[in-house]
Amino acid sequence: MTDFAQTGKKRAAYDYVIVGAGSSGCVLATRLAENPDVTVLLLEAGGTDTHPDVQDPVRWPWLLRGELDWGYQSAPLKNCNGRIDRVPRAKMVGGCHSHNASAWVRGHPTDFDGWAEQGCHGWEWTEALRLYQRIEDWNGPPSSLRGVGGPQYVALPDDPHPLAQAFLQSGQAVGAPQIVDHNAESMEGTALFNLTIKDGLRHSVARSYLLPALERSNLDVQLHATVHRLLLSDGSCQGVQYWHDHELVEVHAEQEVILSAGVFGSPQILLLSGIGPAEDLRRLGVDVQVDLCGVGQNLQDHPLLGGINYECSMPLPAARNNGAEATMWTRSESARDVPDLQVAILEFPFVTPELLPDLPTTNCYCIAPSVVQVASRGQVTLRSADPSAAPVIDVNFLDSQADRNAMLAAIAICREMGASEAFADFRKREVLPGLRSRSEMMDFVRQATTTYFHPCGTCKMGTDRWAVVDPELRVYGVTGLRVADASVMPQVTTGNTNAPCVLIGEKAAEMVLG
Template identity: 45%
Template sequence: MNSYTSAMHTADFSRRVEHNQRQLKARLAETYDYIVCGSGTSGSVVARRLAENLDVRVLLIEAGGTDEVPSVTDASQWFVNLGGERDWQFQAQPNPHLHDRAIPLSMGKVLGGGASINVMVWSRGHSSDWDYFAREADDPAWNYASALATFRRIEDWQGAPDPLRRGTGGPVFVQPAPDPNPVAPAMLRAAASLGLPVYDDQNGAMMEGPGGAALANLCLDDGRRRSIFRSYVYPLMAQPNLTVLTHTHVLRVLLDGKRAVGVEVLHEGKVIRLGARHEVVLSLGAINTPKVLMLSGIGDTRQLNAQGIDVVQDLPGVGQNYQDHIMVSGCIWEYQHPQPPRNNAGESTFFWKSDPSLDVPDIQTFLAQIPIATPEAQAMFQPPAAAWSLLPGLVRPKSRGAITLASANPMDAPLIDSAALSDPEDLQALVRAVEFCRELGNSSAMAPFVRREVMPGAMSRKALESFVRNTASTVWHQSCTAKMGRDAMSVVDSQLRVYGISGLRVADASIMPRVTTGNTMAPCVIIGERLGSLLTQTAEAERETASARPMGRAFAVQRERAVD
């Protein structure tokens, strides 16, 4: 047990955290040095790095509640949270490319955000993703070499040593799936029989080349989730300089001219204003971050005018460039002999190229040890409970959607046009991926685990296209709606500063220029670490500047008022 986590496992420390946070919440300050909005992956990292300096007062705001519940802590229960109180329960608009289905888009609404309800897979992304980020930002601090150095520093890797790519002793506990269900290594043998290389490590050399198969890297230990919030923020919650405020909705950023000076939030039934002496950080996720930006007058002028919102900064890229990984749910086989799921029920994965001419993989598939299907597929195929799934997902989508405001009411969910499969190439890539998964699932290596193929079975190309449209669903990797870059549609620069607004930065998956190749939790940690480094490097200068600046007019009004 390393220094990051040892304190968390004592009852005395838990009591001190509870007592300290109760006192801090009972006497909320009017101003903090930094306000971090959202306790998800990136937000937790930023809050941690800021709060390590005891002279810096940090407020971390979360709309959801506690993560101390079995459905979060028990790694095998992750799916129980989907659609429940710890889920924002967003839903995309009906999509003609998905037979007019309106797919649910789960996002974490709990301490820890998505990392408290996700499948706990640690996937760094392909090396080419980070080099692309660096080119888009014109900043080598985002390239693969830089990201790799950070990964090595923050990981506590429990697998085979790889001093070039893995580190130990950091806050993020990662290990290959321990004691996997026998069907997981069988999938690796099946992949090898079809020509895919098999690796010891999902995040090693495999993600620097054309793909391959491996046991998944997981952030769980002894059946318990090791979330980013618990690894980064919780060990500091007994400190007097870190306030973690739950059940609090961020309504908008408060601006004094073109400077962010705080946030307006809904807390305990009242709207209150909280000031930030130095900076506000939005880490609300790729749906809520653009929503709050627009509600604050930052976004496309035409959209804001349509909602009667005064325009502070015209940034047409806010809410645009929406991307997500779309998977087929799913290709299913009935077990020959039922096997109970282990760990997170998704212990093996492979990356594959749907077109051999591609330079890097565009498909990632997980073997799930349970049947996973959309309602439409369930009604048609009626998969049995004792079944396993192959879930091919598109990790380099060409389709682009958008987030727009439904109204100027902060409590209304935004409109989400996922545009999934709107680009014909995305559909064809997933069709080829389903064909490959059928070949793998029906291979001799998988025969000991197969009584019968449940779905899709042999189909014509036209029928298979319809099958993909009926089974396409999200992998919960919403991203890219406030992208980092230098073109007219970029929202933040290489230091994650919102263009045209001082004192406001964004740190979450929304800043990605394109979605990374694989699960997004690990890249979001890098985003948080990057901003944490930037803020801590300049914190002293920021404090000196702020001490000479009078409080903005945003606070020359009544601080608290009843909700209308």
């Protein structure tokens, strides 16, 4: 079978019902269906991934609006002049792996050891490494730390853009070494991004995992199926109710329901089903099933600055591969144990809408920093009891002084790189932010900060009172229900989050099947 649209729900009940065909859900469904003795239904609110802009990895910025995106917006950002930011989330099979920048970043080993230290035993770096080696089909410099022969193709960019090469060299200006593979021995320094691009096309989990699995008779995929609520009875999850083709449909799960609806979708479904902070639910007229205070809390995202923009001294060559082929991890303070900043070179201009009038030309490139060890926390709450209403997404960027200080340090590092000899052949002038005092630079940060598209943490895994799921991803207070997606991360990883989401799908499958 070569088309996701050719499948659909064929049974009234399945052993496992998975909600969301994203980076975790596609992997989870594929792995569960490897057992021929179980039946699996994968529900996806969006459609297929066949749009040409999906398959062309350099076109990802065009996907962040329109019918392939949920169209979410943030609540007013109180630390960013009350601005409302877009919050892109993919609405198609493959989830955000079908509209992201194709970067494959495992995270720092201390990320996973930190999860374990918070009570999430079984998620240590040694375990994460085992799973990554199973996942990957690494087509780069040999390393005993990389996986070969797994479903997910990963490689370095072919024929990188000259700006990417300049960026690699510019790290010398700030004492950053150039490293061959940021997913091997060390991620600190400048490096070409690991990318999930194969033969010039996006190679998402929809293609690497799910599509080959559609031949299995025990796996069905239902597209355009928006889950409204869980079917709960006597503390057990029996199935889900979803909207499809202008009608409500119920499907029952003989074993388990697994929510992989993402950082906003999974807590929204739990809340609509009466699982969450009891007082908030009653206020909206939702019958309380389980009083679970952590649902929707602990929202984290990497704030990205848009950005340090330079006018190019020549017509800028067209972007290649994903248009962001090189990156760097570094520290805002030398005393830090691990990198807390990530920087990328963008082969196009990048600003927030508020700063667009200050961009005099589009013949620009951008050095874009992000804080990747964040202290600020936000939340996701229900707007109403109407399942069709978008949730309230309070990202709460820059709420912590530590995050603000780190971003100011990142700007100084990026400007030093941008002014280095490595960019001499490209740099005409810096157009943003330009010369500013520290207070003026902070004003710029408030106007220029946006999402790095890495939200997570709203159904936190752990053992404390704010945890929503246990280390086996089982929802507290309900049997037959798990969550497996970015929402379970206790702490956001140090970099792009797609690879950790794939890992969560793999780990969840092992836990479910025992």
